[in-house]
Amino acid sequence: MSRIIVIEAGHGGRDPGAVGNGLREKDLNLRLLEHIRSEATRAGVIDNFRFVRDTDVDMNMTTRNSQIVSHNPHLIVSLHCNAFNQSSANGFETWINNETIRPLATRIHNQVFNYHNSHTRTADRGVRRNGHNGNLGLMPNHANTVLFEHLFMTNPEILRMNDDNYLRGLARAIISATLEREINFNPQVAATPDLSVALGLTQGQLTVNTTLRAEPRSNANPIRSVRAGVIFERGRREGEWFFIRLASGEEGWVRTTTFRRGIGRSLGFSEGQTTRVVQFRETARTNNTNIIRALPVGQMVQLGSSGHTNEFWRVRVHNVTGFVRRNAVRL
Numbered sequence: 001m002s003r004i005i006v007i008e009a010g011h012g013g014r015d016p017g018a019v020g021n022g023l024r025e026k027d028l029n030l031r032l033l034e035h036i037r038s039e040a041t042r043a044g045v046i047d048n049f050r051f052v053r054d055t056d057v058d059m060n061m062t063t064r065n066s067q068i069v070s071h072n073p074h075l076i077v078s079l080h081c082n083a084f085n086q087s088s089a090n091g092f093e094t095w096i097n098n099e100t101i102r103p104l105a106t107r108i109h110n111q112v113f114n115y116h117n118s119h120t121r122t123a124d125r126g127v128r129r130n131g132h133n134g135n136l137g138l139m140p141n142h143a144n145t146v147l148f149e150h151l152f153m154t155n156p157e158i159l160r161m162n163d164d165n166y167l168r169g170l171a172r173a174i175i176s177a178t179l180e181r182e183i184n185f186n187p188q189v190a191a192t193p194d195l196s197v198a199l200g201l202t203q204g205q206l207t208v209n210t211t212l213r214a215e216p217r218s219n220a221n222p223i224r225s226v227r228a229g230v231i232f233e234r235g236r237r238e239g240e241w242f243f244i245r246l247a248s249g250e251e252g253w254v255r256t257t258t259f260r261r262g263i264g265r266s267l268g269f270s271e272g273q274t275t276r277v278v279q280f281r282e283t284a285r286t287n288n289t290n291i292i293r294a295l296p297v298g299q300m301v302q303l304g305s306s307g308h309t310n311e312f313w314r315v316r317v318h319n320v321t322g323f324v325r326r327n328a329v330r331l
């Protein structure tokens with residue numbers, strides 16, 4: 001039986017958690033949770049994770065705990081950021097609710113700390129149990145819990161958490177650490193056709209300002225900057241780069257992370273491809289017989305833009321709409 005890890009975002013709704021440096025803790029906790037969800041999906045390990053308080057809602061202790069316990073988790077990971085009445089307080093700490101979990105929690109803590117510390121020198125406040133952490137007291141006390149206090153909202157160090165690239169890396173560190181193995185976050189599917197060509201979707205649209213470059217490298221030969229919102233034609237891919245052509249006729253390379261695939265997304269669907277045989281279902285549930293059919297490896301599908309639950313994508317295949325497991329689809 002695979003390990004089930006519940007990821008829980010602290011605070012929410014009318015409870016902002018700690019505030020400081022123009023940021024609210026509840027927002028950072030939730031953004032980190034979303035990165036854990038998307039990176040676990042990308043790496044094909046989403047089946048190991050469940051998510052609690054995954055929107056900005058009020059959630060009292062009873063509701064929170066009953067949702068957590070309903071997943072029968074091996075481990076609860078509670079996401080928080082710290083605060084203190086002196087802005088000099090800083091660093092990363094992990095709380096545990098029993099001594100049995102200390103060896104595992106220490107390995108997890110060290111790996112996550114290394115991420116923080118490799119970016120910017122960070123104080124290691126260690127794995128703690130004695131003393132008071134009010135949030136830990138809210139967790140179900142019979143289940144193994146690690147509660148992260150990621151940096152101090154009351155110290156400018158928190159500003160680095162207000163960066164989705166930073167949060168993505170942190171999410172990856174948490175996934176690898178809690179699963180206790182190396183995770184490949186850039187899985188390659190062998191011998192797959194180019195997605196855009198297969199669906200005839202050859203446009204893209206920049207989502208951020210970026211630089212058009214003459215080669216697929218980040219540190220050389222910029223052609224010019226290109227604004228968010230620009231629509232272009234997509235060509236071939238090399239690693240993290242796509243060759244594009246602008247309406248002006250200029251050609252060059254942009255990072256794959258700087259745009260979305262254009263036409264499909266604007267219609268409410270984008271494209272994906274199955275990475276394994278998967279059941280195509282009428283509803284987003286596995287425990288009944290509403291299977292439309294099995295989709296083969298390599299099946300092109302259209303993905304609903306907002307039609308996903310924790311574990312399923314709403315997809316369209318040859319104009320039939322249904323659901324498939326998210327971790328079986330490559331975006």
Ligand SMILES: [Zn+2]
Pocket residue numbers: 010011017018025079080081135
């Ligand atoms: Zn908190």
